[in-house]
Amino acid sequence: MIDVFATATVFARRLRRTALLVTELGDRGRWTVVFSSLERLAMHAGECDSLSTTGDDFMELVPEGVAAMLDPDDEHRFPVFSKVLPVDSVARMWAGKSRD
Template sequence: MSDVERARTLRAARLYFERPEEPGFLVSETELGRLVPVFTSIEGLAEFAGVCGWASTTARDLVDLLPEGVRAVVDPYGEHPFLLDADVLSKVLEGLDSGGA
């Protein structure tokens, strides 16, 4: 799936993530950099984290909420996991919103 196809799909989707005790995200340090696991379904989150506090947001809002230098990994246990870079997604969404691609 291209960045544009992913952006079109994510534009309307809710993304679910484990909610930490303090506002923000649970960020993992990995060999790929700082990542936040997010999921396209509550079931995917449950498979990953078990019973946990959770929150959800749109991909557009996630772009604004992720700390600088942190990317999201979408559906890490799914059939087609992918990295979501906030800067790239933001530019693609702006292009879609302005009638491009």
């Protein structure tokens, strides 16, 4: 799924100033949201300005320590942890393996 995300076009809410909306969730970390379609973005945020880019380019905008959630309101939501954990840790997590 992460390979698909990296090359897919994703959509996010564009704020009036150059910024990325990040939510602090205490022990659950810092998150931003991204959407697989404009329709899903509109269902989440209502009418708003938006940006579109590849998932890989979007993650370049995300600061260290912030994870992204793809389609947070849907059953198929998908967390992207690349700015929170090393890539090998994420791969082991998705494979269901612990660190040796």
